[in-house]
Amino acid sequence: MSRFLSPTLEAVTPYTPGEQPQDQQYIKLNTNESPYRPSPAVVAAVSEAEVEKLRLYSDPACAELLRTAAAHFNLQPDQIMPGNGSDENLFFALRAFCDEAHPLAYADITYGCYGVWCGLMHIPSHIIPLKDDFTLDPADYYGLNETIVIANPNAPTGLALPRSAIEGILKANPDNVVIVDEAYVDFGGESCIPLIDQYENLLVIQTFSKSRQLAGARLGLAMGNAKLIADLNRVKFSLNPYNINRLTLKAGKAALEDTAYFEKTCAAIVETRSWTKQQLEARGFTVLDSRTNFLFASTGKKGGGELYRKLKEKGVLVRHFDAPRITDWLRITIGTPEDMEALLRALDEILEG
Ligand code: PMP
CATH class of the missing domain: 3.90.1150.10 (Aspartate Aminotransferase, domain 1)
Structure with missing residues (x-):
């Protein structure tokens, strides 16, 4: 590190991604x-014509992708926000709903980035151990005065909670945002998307990296109550309004359509x-x-x-x-x-x- 690095960053241990x-x-x-x-439809969608358009910025509202995603997930476009991978949406959510005075609760063990982002943004971590058999006891998350993030299914264990267990956590935390990271849900988990209209404190995060073959395109979707999504957009438009590039917008739309x-x-x-x-x-x-x-x-x-x-x-x-x-x-x-x-x-x- 240089002698110019902010001392507040010295204490942060960056995430080590898997080898590439x-x-x-x-x-x-x-x-x-x-x-x-990726689906042949994705290959066709990332056309030469779109490459030619790379001189122009992408649509900051991601309107076309949002319309497709809303139809696909049976939501309204203002209930969805695309992120540069689900990593970016998770970061935006932590920036929006946590700070020095508002901790984040998450499991040990779970996705390593949650703790790294807490360090980066000076968010206190409330780490809740999994049981000896690596299962998560939903009751450990009842009545917390904290934002909560749960990877469901969890990583690296692969274990999943039923939707009813997450619903119990949502009910027991009406004044806190509960982020459900559904990176792996398409391989046999139960998505919480059907609960979105009932729970204003639910934020579901999905990714195109696993089940839609687009890890290298970097695309994820945050889905929840329109007011929560407006909060995320507040962060996005304060940081990186063109967060989804043109090629990824096209690829993502095509991937969603090829059911x-x-x-x-x-x-x-x-x-x-x-x-x-x-x-x-x-x-x-x-x-x-x-x-x-x-x-x-x-x-x-x-x-x-x-x-x-x-x-x-x-x-x-x-x-x-x-x-x-x-x-x-x-x-x-x-x-x-x-x-x-x-x-x-x-x-x-x-x-x-
Ligand atoms: N959440 C979990 C639980 C993950 O395992 C990963 C990827 N390793 C992510 C989020 C981030 O995925 P991406 O940014 O590629 O969407």
């Missing part, structure tokens, strides 16, 4: 991307997940009941880090988190059936060796 190696081709099961290419492709690829991942879970269990792994496009698995031996390294040597990238509670666990993204066969072959070689 540029050196060689890996079987890449480490950052929960889709193994499938058949979305359903086909989600179903393929769910099927591959269930096969892979059985295969891992047959090899002695403990595997949690995932509702996501990844599996959280443990050998039961304190060897997650070593297994990660040996898999990487064999060209298979998975995710290992250096946190004491989950040190013997690996998070494995669901790829194609061929990817998962290669993973299992590599594991067999390592475990036999």
Whole structure:
């Protein structure tokens, strides 16, 4: 760091994203991307004509995408805000609803960025441990005088709460915003979008990075009561009014419209997940009941880090988190059936060796 860095930033530990190696081709099961290419409709939508228009700014209101999203999710356009990935919308929400005097409550363990953003914005973190079996007790979140964020399904565990459990938390916190991060909901979770008209304190965050094959385009949607969305727009228009670029606006619209492709690829991942879970269990792994496009698995031996390294040597990238509670666990993204066969072959070689 330079000698000019603000001392308030010195204390912030930035997030370490999963590796995006540029050196060689890996079987890449480490950052929960889709193994499938974007819908052919997306490829067609990002046309040369749109590339030509890149000299012009994108629509700050994202009107065309909002109309499509509203029709798709059965909401009004003013109940939705696109973000540059769900990361940006989550950041906007924390900026809008938390500050030094208004903490954020979230689980340990969950998505690592929540804590990083708290550090960046001087928001006190209220960290609530998951139970020993990694499940979340909704009652731990009742009657908090704090903004709440819950990843549902959670990462990296993959476990999901039913919509009724989130509804209990919403009811028990009428004066606080409850952010439900649904990054993985399309792989078997229950979305809270149907609750939006009933609960003015509900903000649902979804992403195009996992189930819509657009991680590299950076697009997410925040959905909630129109007043909450106006609050998020207040942050966006104070920071980065053109947050969604032209190509992503077109790609996102096309991805939303191609429901058949979305359903086909989600179903393929769910099927591959269930096969892979059985295969891992047959090899002695403990595997949690995932509702996501990844599996959280443990050998039961304190060897997650070593297994990660040996898999990487064999060209298979998975995710290992250096946190004491989950040190013997690996998070494995669901790829194609061929990817998962290669993973299992590599594991067999390592475990036999
Ligand atoms: N929430 C959760 C729980 C995640 O795991 C991720 C991605 N790793 C995100 C949000 C951010 O996704 P994106 O910014 O790509 O939409």
